[in-house]
Amino acid sequence: MKNKSAKDQCKSPKLLGILFVLVALPVVLLLARSVSIMATQRGRILDMSERYVRQLSLYGAKRYSALNNSEFLSLLSDRGYNRALRDADRDREVDRVNESQKFIPGMFAYLRIDKDGRAVFIAGSDGSEVLSELWSESGPVKIDFMQVNGRELAYSLFASETSEPGVIAVAAVTMFTWTGGGSVFGNFTNETMLAAAFCLVALFLLRLLLIRPLRSLSGALSIFRWGQDVPEFDAKKIGGRLFGLEIEEMVSLRNAVSELAREAVLKTELEKRYVSDIVKAQENERNRLARDIHDGPIQVVAAFTQRVQMALLSKDAGSESRKHLTLAEEAARLVVEDLREICDSLVPPWLSLGLSRCMDEAAERLSRQHDVVIDVDIDVSSEAENNLPQDVTLAFFRIFQEGVSNAVRHGGADHVWLSVSQNCDSPSGGEEIVLTLRDDGAGFDCSSLNTEALYSSGRRGLAGMRRRAESLGGSWSIQSSPDDGTTVKVRVSLKN
């Protein structure tokens, strides 16, 4: 069952990864395509803008010599060139024309280059005065950007000489202005790129907030011991929190898992308490029964025996009555023996005499009962022995009983070693008592031992031992391999 769930946990993050890639891949492709389109498109548009300004300036230069200056200029400033250009723009994209009215869709100017090499504006379209600044004393300035109406734009520019020496015709246009509909396409790629970038950020966040925490949650769950560990599935451990924000579903998933784990712990504890309550109730009942038998029937029969003995020992008993009295005494003795036997099997009456005496007596009885040699070694200080709760002594006694019975019945052991020792520095920190029961029996392969499964199949011995140890808050372990005997270890910590 554990293997299956581990496999499931492996599968889902992989699938999640594939889904992630399925979403991320088109976005990345789109982004790459947009970048390449933009690059080629930009090149083409630039090329076209350059051709346009070249044509415009050559045309202007030709017209300069052909036209009467003033005529041309009035044409230009009045309703001529600008208007024509504007109309053209309107055809392409009506809205943009109005908006871009402030900066002319391309500029045209005639400039006169004086002796100092400076450019003087003769005439031109609105705002084209700025073109004169492109000339300094040393000639045309190489310039890529120009400030027009507070906006810095990239311009394509071309100057041609007119028939009149010193006068040049300059045409300039921004790529943006020139392309018109093309610029829409340019913006479109920009927006696509932006959208793709957003998508990528969102995917990254998704990974950070959902996929990674899911993975670490499943990782944490795969090593989690249900019913034993108290969960720590908070955002600190699992991740998935960014600037205090978390995915709600992730939070509820985490909480649900924590709740389940906490319930499992509670359930295990309840179960342990339940078992220990049953054990306690059972022992109490046995105890009461044994005490009742001891205080009632045994005492009465003992009193009866005393009277019979008195009669037997009195001088005036005849031989006939002596015979009957002897038989009566014998019968009474047998009754007491039987009752004692019942009491002893219910609860060892010598529990109150301490662990070592109790275990010695148990060893004595068990070795007789099972015909096995038992070595007992109790290495516990008398102080610890005096402080040892009777539950522990009783539990050890029962575990001993069960262990010896198992060793003989299942392992065919001839020799059993019991040792009880004190361990001052236990793994849990405090002092603990360790019971070790070893035998020379056949042993078995305990690698796949499941005491609970054995318990439910009716073989309660091992599970019973284990539950008894656990009901004391202790631990139980078994070690065995074929032909190598079996060792059972119980550790119980001593609370001071």
Next chain:
Amino acid sequence: MQEERPITLIVADDHPLTRTGLAEWVRRNPRYELMAEVEDGTSALEAIEKFKPDVALLDIQMSNLDGIAVVRKIKSSAELAKTRAIMLTSFKAQPYVMASLMAGASGFILKTSAIRELENAVSHVMRGSLYLDSQLGDMLKDASFAPEALTSREREVLLLSSRGFSIKDSATKLSITERTIQAHLTSVYAKFNCRSKGEALLVALKFGIISLEELLEETSLESKPETEGGASA
């Protein structure tokens, strides 16, 4: 003995039927004088303090203070230590015998054979020797059983382990290995034809191989200091 003053006794037993039976039997015996008949541990202790009897017949299972605790109290008091305790019980269990003897009791009889055993037990303990109920015979094999002699080492190991020394502590004390201790014990069990420490000690006590004084004296003197030291080390 007959000319001397009667032997004084008290009977402490919390069950009225067995107590009155026993008390009646004591009263009937002209050599005994019954000083008190009580039903619990504290009254037993009071009676012993008051009458300082020669012998106290103490039931082990009593309310307030059990018989073994009473023995421990009287043996720890110089004034009362002269009273010999004979334990009464309805349980034929070695730990009780052991615990009684370790506490300082001089005799141990079963309630079911108390009437038969009483006179024998009292005269034994009055002579200063140990008395164990003959019904414990099946714990000590049959009457013809004679234990093989122990080597001095075996005897020493048995004595130490009877005083409550663990194998490890015995090994430390005698400067031999734990394995050797175990071998000695196994050999003792074989010689006595018994299976446990308690049984072996009873055999040893019964046959005078170990004396009660030896067992108690040294136990009280040393009171297992090595055990405690060894266990906490």
